[in-house]
Amino acid sequence: MGHLNFLDTTPSLPFLPLFITILVASQIPLGCTREAHSSNFTCIESERQSLLRFKDSLTDESNRLSSWTGGDCCSWKGIGCHRTTGRVVTLDLRNLEQPELYEVYNTSYHCRSCLAGDQLSPSLVNLTNLRYLDLSLNNFSGIQIPTFLGLLKDLRYLNLSDAGFVGEVPHHLGNLSHLRYLDIGFSSSNNIPIDNNLRSNDVGWVARLSSLEYLFLRGVNLSNAGDGFLAVNMLPSLKTLDLESCELVVPHLLHVNFTSLSSLELGSNQFLNPTLPPWLRNLTSLQGLGLFSNNLDDKVHDTFRQMTSLVNLDLGRNHFDTSTLRSICNISSLTSLDMSDNELQGSIPSEIGQFPQLTLLGLSNNRLNDTIPSSLWQLTKLQELYIGENALTGELSEHHFAKLRELKRLYISPNLFSLHVSSSWVPPFQLQYIAMASVKIGPRFPNWLRTQKEIEALNMYNASISDAIPSWFGVLSNDFSAIILSGNKLEGSLNSIISAADADKKVVQMLILLLNDNHFTGSIPEDLCKLKTLIYLDLSDNHLSGRIPLCLGNLRNLRFLRLANNSLYGQIPGSLGNVGELIILQLSKNRFDGKLPPSMQNLKRLQFLDLGENRIAGTIPAWIGERLSDLEFLTLQSNNFHGGISNTLCQLPYLQVLNLAHNDLSGSIPHCFKNFTAMESTKSGTFPFSNESYLDPVLQIFKAGIELEYSKNIDSVKSISLSGNNLVGEIPDEIMGLVGLQTLNLSKNHLNGRIPKNIGNLKQLETLDLSMNELRGEIPPSLSSIYTLSFLNLSYNKLSGPIPSGNQLQTLNDPIYEGNIGLCGKPLLNSCPAGESPTENGPVLDDKGHSESDFSWFYAGFGPGFSVGVVGVVGILQFKKSWRYAVFKCLENAHDRIWVMIVLKTSRLRRNFH
Numbered sequence: 001m002g003h004l005n006f007l008d009t010t011p012s013l014p015f016l017p018l019f020i021t022i023l024v025a026s027q028i029p030l031g032c033t034r035e036a037h038s039s040n041f042t043c044i045e046s047e048r049q050s051l052l053r054f055k056d057s058l059t060d061e062s063n064r065l066s067s068w069t070g071g072d073c074c075s076w077k078g079i080g081c082h083r084t085t086g087r088v089v090t091l092d093l094r095n096l097e098q099p100e101l102y103e104v105y106n107t108s109y110h111c112r113s114c115l116a117g118d119q120l121s122p123s124l125v126n127l128t129n130l131r132y133l134d135l136s137l138n139n140f141s142g143i144q145i146p147t148f149l150g151l152l153k154d155l156r157y158l159n160l161s162d163a164g165f166v167g168e169v170p171h172h173l174g175n176l177s178h179l180r181y182l183d184i185g186f187s188s189s190n191n192i193p194i195d196n197n198l199r200s201n202d203v204g205w206v207a208r209l210s211s212l213e214y215l216f217l218r219g220v221n222l223s224n225a226g227d228g229f230l231a232v233n234m235l236p237s238l239k240t241l242d243l244e245s246c247e248l249v250v251p252h253l254l255h256v257n258f259t260s261l262s263s264l265e266l267g268s269n270q271f272l273n274p275t276l277p278p279w280l281r282n283l284t285s286l287q288g289l290g291l292f293s294n295n296l297d298d299k300v301h302d303t304f305r306q307m308t309s310l311v312n313l314d315l316g317r318n319h320f321d322t323s324t325l326r327s328i329c330n331i332s333s334l335t336s337l338d339m340s341d342n343e344l345q346g347s348i349p350s351e352i353g354q355f356p357q358l359t360l361l362g363l364s365n366n367r368l369n370d371t372i373p374s375s376l377w378q379l380t381k382l383q384e385l386y387i388g389e390n391a392l393t394g395e396l397s398e399h400h401f402a403k404l405r406e407l408k409r410l411y412i413s414p415n416l417f418s419l420h421v422s423s424s425w426v427p428p429f430q431l432q433y434i435a436m437a438s439v440k441i442g443p444r445f446p447n448w449l450r451t452q453k454e455i456e457a458l459n460m461y462n463a464s465i466s467d468a469i470p471s472w473f474g475v476l477s478n479d480f481s482a483i484i485l486s487g488n489k490l491e492g493s494l495n496s497i498i499s500a501a502d503a504d505k506k507v508v509q510m511l512i513l514l515l516n517d518n519h520f521t522g523s524i525p526e527d528l529c530k531l532k533t534l535i536y537l538d539l540s541d542n543h544l545s546g547r548i549p550l551c552l553g554n555l556r557n558l559r560f561l562r563l564a565n566n567s568l569y570g571q572i573p574g575s576l577g578n579v580g581e582l583i584i585l586q587l588s589k590n591r592f593d594g595k596l597p598p599s600m601q602n603l604k605r606l607q608f609l610d611l612g613e614n615r616i617a618g619t620i621p622a623w624i625g626e627r628l629s630d631l632e633f634l635t636l637q638s639n640n641f642h643g644g645i646s647n648t649l650c651q652l653p654y655l656q657v658l659n660l661a662h663n664d665l666s667g668s669i670p671h672c673f674k675n676f677t678a679m680e681s682t683k684s685g686t687f688p689f690s691n692e693s694y695l696d697p698v699l700q701i702f703k704a705g706i707e708l709e710y711s712k713n714i715d716s717v718k719s720i721s722l723s724g725n726n727l728v729g730e731i732p733d734e735i736m737g738l739v740g741l742q743t744l745n746l747s748k749n750h751l752n753g754r755i756p757k758n759i760g761n762l763k764q765l766e767t768l769d770l771s772m773n774e775l776r777g778e779i780p781p782s783l784s785s786i787y788t789l790s791f792l793n794l795s796y797n798k799l800s801g802p803i804p805s806g807n808q809l810q811t812l813n814d815p816i817y818e819g820n821i822g823l824c825g826k827p828l829l830n831s832c833p834a835g836e837s838p839t840e841n842g843p844v845l846d847d848k849g850h851s852e853s854d855f856s857w858f859y860a861g862f863g864p865g866f867s868v869g870v871v872g873v874v875g876i877l878q879f880k881k882s883w884r885y886a887v888f889k890c891l892e893n894a895h896d897r898i899w900v901m902i903v904l905k906t907s908r909l910r911r912n913f914h
């Protein structure tokens, strides 16, 4: 799981590659790389031996060091020697091989091109003239930075970033007094999911690196290095300082030493004072400044008015307001400005047009309203425009975009825009990334997309398009990696979007295809199976029919598959069992029949399995409990399952929703339900959505007498529903141990015996439906101590005795208790005979005469009365509506988040889309 988190990390400095080039070229003029090597010397034997010993300490799976044989080590790959002395001066083992993103998504991803090792050989210290050492992007997971590196006194350049080093940074590095460049942070510009996990509790050693010009400590935990920033302030030659995400407290400085800084990255730390520190103004050479996510404002000093050297400015996720933006507008040299996620409000100031060089503008997620000032459309150098998540209005038309020839990334969703362009519009730009969710674009499918040959990712979710997808929009004839067209009224068959003439030749790297909630008809085309790299596929809520193509099992990377709410039929193909990475499988509300294929037991990572409302038959397979041990949500309701509920189900400790309602299940409720430990807890589960940003699956839960759709907060739901089966026997006492349960619905069975006395233990219970069983005896008084209960139905049982007194139970209306002839006392009209103890075998009610429809849940159950639960039908329906809205909204966010993870992998502005 951790594999995915790295995608969320913050961006790298834009100039990083440039620095490296400069250093290689200028700092080591005497060094000679293997390309330049043409002289007569062979390398020094002792150094050769040391290198070989070093090599021996490495694991080199992909044989990257195969050239490390023979006498002349100066010609080995990654080695550079001094032109006249022949001594090794450069050791560059940076791993340049980058996996494709979809590969990393595979949970079993293993970096073969990474050099690895659990102990680096100290023989390196024999390379006494080493000036350049780069071990970055390898996998030395779990080991500490070797202290002996501090002995390489000649080092100018040391790069250990993203190589998996952990623990305390050795202070010995402080001995490298010639060091100009030090990077031990994470760079996030790579796909390999290996980060350093370093800390430094005392950064005094940094202060000794008096020649240092470039320092990257991004992600190194400095939270215990109290005066960390002061140590850095001792370095007068510093040009670049990256302390992003160091958990540092940035102090108030009385005197800045590093006045020659040209790039300063302090994002995601904490400032002693929420106001932008005045010392920033003393950095008169500063070109790049990153202050992302620091809770800063600039209400007092108007700092930026004087920082006219700035070129790149990242102020995202702070509290800056429109007046700060206005003062920034004086910095005409800016080429990139990110003020996303701040407190900008009102109109975008028209001064925004005063940046002739601006290539990137990020203003998303503020409270900007009004129309966009015309000056913005004059920013002719703009390549990336992010203004989504505001309340901007107006009609965008082709003349707005006429001058934006360089535009590559356009993020304008959601706003209150509509986009009106003629069907023959040929935009001046070639976009790679288009996010126009919730922008009114339709009703016609946007023809101008046809001119865009470089699209990687397209999000037109909820864009009011009611049209067929034209044939030119073939997924296979383009280089898309993500298409999101959910929530429109797209019609026709899916063939047009999938098929393409030379599909077989094409290497497609499509990762996301979300076409749910449209009007697509026809069957699922086999060509879909050519999208072998797909990770998310959602075709649910359409009018698709036919069978699931067998070849869908070839999509081995799928983690998320939703085909729910269509008219698909036939058996669920056994080939789906090949999709071993699946985490979410939702096939509910179709017409699938037959038995579940046994191959599904290979879906060991499944956490969410929803097959409800189909016609699936057979017994509930034992392998669900035995093999799918990660399951958190299991929904099989409204199918034709028969037989008993086997004890094997109890092997699912993470289960938090179990819905087997409306089948033909018989036998008794297993006592081992107590093994559902997730339901014993009142804490939310760990459904991956909350951590890993999937698109939410939507799950209907019967709650408070109404079906609610859960999506975003699905992992807070704890529910058991076995309603509408033929279950017999008693309600196991053990269920009363599942104290996190919010819903317990055992209605419409033949359960007998008493209601467990300790039912009052279920303190989270909101919905309790035991109606239409054969339960006897009295209502346990403890029931009245469940204050959260807002829906209760005990009707049509054989309960007897007084209704427990002392709480809301008394204020509820009849239907809850109806059909229990032995009950007496308030709120019923028949009062209990004085002194009569509750009868154990009350009069028996024969409920055979009642048909299902007499007892619809509307009829049974809305009591006007529990303390917080005074909700009438109208109230509940409104509640549901707001839920829908919430679901709707969060789907949209989810889209954006996936977007970020997958598509914006190299964008500096990635974090805008969190």
Ligand SMILES: *[C@@H]1O[C@H](CO)[C@@H](O)[C@H](O)[C@H]1NC(C)=O
Pocket (backbone or CB within 6 Å): 038, 039, 040
């Ligand atoms: C290599 O050595 C030979 C003889 O020692 C000498 O003539 C030649 O110039 C040398 N070449 C280089 C590139 O130094």
Ligand SMILES: *[C@@H]1O[C@H](CO)[C@@H](O)[C@H](O)[C@H]1NC(C)=O
Pocket (backbone or CB within 6 Å): 109, 110, 111, 112, 114, 116, 139, 141, 142, 193, 194
């Ligand atoms: C890195 O190495 C560790 C320890 O050997 C290993 O568990 C992990 O899977 C490796 N990571 C990758 C991405 O190869």
Ligand SMILES: *[C@@H]1O[C@H](CO)[C@@H](O)[C@H](O)[C@H]1NC(C)=O
Pocket (backbone or CB within 6 Å): 046, 049, 050, 053, 122, 123, 124, 125, 126
């Ligand atoms: C350094 O080189 C010397 C001489 O070749 C050798 O004896 C010694 O073991 C080497 N040291 C290391 C740490 O490899």
Ligand SMILES: *[C@@H]1O[C@H](CO)[C@@H](O)[C@H](O)[C@H]1NC(C)=O
Pocket (backbone or CB within 6 Å): 230, 233, 234, 235, 236, 255, 256, 257
């Ligand atoms: C500035 O640098 C000098 C020399 O390194 C040092 O002596 C002085 O203490 C530094 N000043 C501060 C405020 O750190």
Ligand SMILES: *[C@@H]1O[C@H](CO)[C@@H](O)[C@H](O)[C@H]1NC(C)=O
Pocket (backbone or CB within 6 Å): 253, 254, 255, 256, 278, 279, 282
């Ligand atoms: C900034 O520079 C001014 C003069 O240019 C100086 O008086 C002031 O002390 C400096 N502030 C800091 C924090 O270095």
Ligand SMILES: *[C@@H]1O[C@H](CO)[C@@H](O)[C@H](O)[C@H]1NC(C)=O
Pocket (backbone or CB within 6 Å): 345, 346, 347, 367, 369, 370
């Ligand atoms: C725009 O926002 C400003 C500031 O929040 C507010 O005063 C103004 O009424 C808003 N205008 C519109 C049209 O919503």
Ligand SMILES: *[C@@H]1O[C@H](CO)[C@@H](O)[C@H](O)[C@H]1NC(C)=O
Pocket (backbone or CB within 6 Å): 647, 648, 650, 651, 672, 675
């Ligand atoms: C219930 O859990 C216990 C302890 O974890 C285990 O020994 C037992 O086998 C489980 N019962 C079933 C039926 O899985």
